Amino acid sequence: MRELVIDLGAIVHNYQSMKSRFGTKVLAVVKADAYGHGMVEVARALEAAGADALATADVQEALLLRTAGIKTDILAWLHDPQDDFVEAVARDVSLGIANLEQLGRAQRAAEISGQTAKLHLKIDTGLGRNGSTAAEWSHLLDAAALAEATGAVKVVGIFSHLSGTSEAEDLKQIERFDGAISQAVAAGIRAELIHLTASDGSLAYPQAHYNMVRVGIALYGLDPFSAHRASEYGLTPAMTAKAQVSQVKRVPAGQGVSYGYLHTTDAETTLALVPVGYAEGLPRNATGKASVTINGKNYKILSRVAMDQFVLDVGNDDVKVGDEVLLFGDPAAGAPSVDDLADACDTINYEIVTRMGGRFKRVYLGAGE
Numbered sequence: 001m002r003e004l005v006i007d008l009g010a011i012v013h014n015y016q017s018m019k020s021r022f023g024t025k026v027l028a029v030v031k032a033d034a035y036g037h038g039m040v041e042v043a044r045a046l047e048a049a050g051a052d053a054l055a056t057a058d059v060q061e062a063l064l065l066r067t068a069g070i071k072t073d074i075l076a077w078l079h080d081p082q083d084d085f086v087e088a089v090a091r092d093v094s095l096g097i098a099n100l101e102q103l104g105r106a107q108r109a110a111e112i113s114g115q116t117a118k119l120h121l122k123i124d125t126g127l128g129r130n131g132s133t134a135a136e137w138s139h140l141l142d143a144a145a146l147a148e149a150t151g152a153v154k155v156v157g158i159f160s161h162l163s164g165t166s167e168a169e170d171l172k173q174i175e176r177f178d179g180a181i182s183q184a185v186a187a188g189i190r191a192e193l194i195h196l197t198a199s200d201g202s203l204a205y206p207q208a209h210y211n212m213v214r215v216g217i218a219l220y221g222l223d224p225f226s227a228h229r230a231s232e233y234g235l236t237p238a239m240t241a242k243a244q245v246s247q248v249k250r251v252p253a254g255q256g257v258s259y260g261y262l263h264t265t266d267a268e269t270t271l272a273l274v275p276v277g278y279a280e281g282l283p284r285n286a287t288g289k290a291s292v293t294i295n296g297k298n299y300k301i302l303s304r305v306a307m308d309q310f311v312l313d314v315g316n317d318d319v320k321v322g323d324e325v326l327l328f329g330d331p332a333a334g335a336p337s338v339d340d341l342a343d344a345c346d347t348i349n350y351e352i353v354t355r356m357g358g359r360f361k362r363v364y365l366g367a368g369e
């Protein structure tokens with residue numbers, strides 16, 4: 001038994017608590033299978049709770065949500081040349097637009113589908129990633145205004161994304177974003193939704209909430225990569241990863257354990273086998289650093305994490321086959337935090353949760369429970 005227990009109630013609670021804290025519209029980011037929590041299930045729970053809007057990276061992900069019956073507004077912003085804008089427009093998926101080429105495709109898609117394409121124009125205010133350059137921005141605005149005049153498209157939003165490099169850099173981006181919005185107004189674009197901040201910026205810069213924020217990691221109850229702690233904001237981690245001990249055995253001193261014998265027993269001891277490996281998303285470099293919890297006690301993973309399993313040296317503790325092994329979960333409920341695991345593996349919580357999968361079975365706790 002390997003389970004990822006996903007608390008949809010926690011996700012809805014996190015959504016609602018941010019909504020009331022920020023006092024803006026809140027766009028719930030459900031890309032990458034809702035950061036490993038299950039995109040369709042999370043979207044259904046948020047829709048039932050009346051979420052303002054959802055966001056995915058790809059059009060493909062957005063269309064999957066439509067096919068699953070999700071009716072809430074969806075924005076998709078990361079496109080490749082094969083993405084089906086016609087299908088997106090026909091199924092009312094809003095498109096993030098970073099350049100003239102994408103605008104042209106959206107306009108053609110609107111003409112083919114006979115429906116107005118809803119667009120969010122994206123300006124790169126300094127992250128150096130997706131979005132229009134400052135130099136192209138005025139051309140993009142003029143072209144969008146022309147396209148609006150034909151009725152093919154409607155610019156419903158303007159957005160950008162912070163780098164989180166430092167407060168000084170973020171403040172520069174906020175200033176550039178304000179400039180980009182003024183330019184849009186001057187070009188005759190009346191976008192209803194203005195959004196800049198993701199989880200980190202939303203917690204850090206109340207002055208930059210505009211009228212919508214985009215939250216991903218905080219929605220799942222986890223800390224963004226900054227000094228802002230989700231728990232301080234009353235957010236609850238939604239994912240618990242657990243398994244059961246599948247074998248225990250007594251071995252003598254001097255027993256090498258797992259590949260490379262990174263651990264050798266120093267006395268007679270009990271080894272407990274846990275059927276979770278890097279195929280499940282437990283990083284191989286958790287070896288020697290991360291700890292898991294059994295019966296309320298933490299055990300470091302001393303020996304090599306393999307594809308399917310790892311072994312714990314539990315000494316003379318009474319650990320039995322079937323005992324629950326907590327990899328991470330809600331620290332308030334006695335589990336190691338996902339940040340503990342991420343820190344041990346020299347990565348961030350985002351990477352841990354989005355990669356959880358393999359043979360883990362997802363089990364959902366309902367939003368109503």
Ligand SMILES: *Cc1c(COP(=O)(O)O)cnc(C)c1O
Pocket residue numbers: 029031161197198199200214215216217218224
């Ligand atoms: C992923 C993403 C988000 C969400 O970021 P979090 O840090 O998880 O809140 C918001 N905006 C953009 C453009 C993104 O790519």
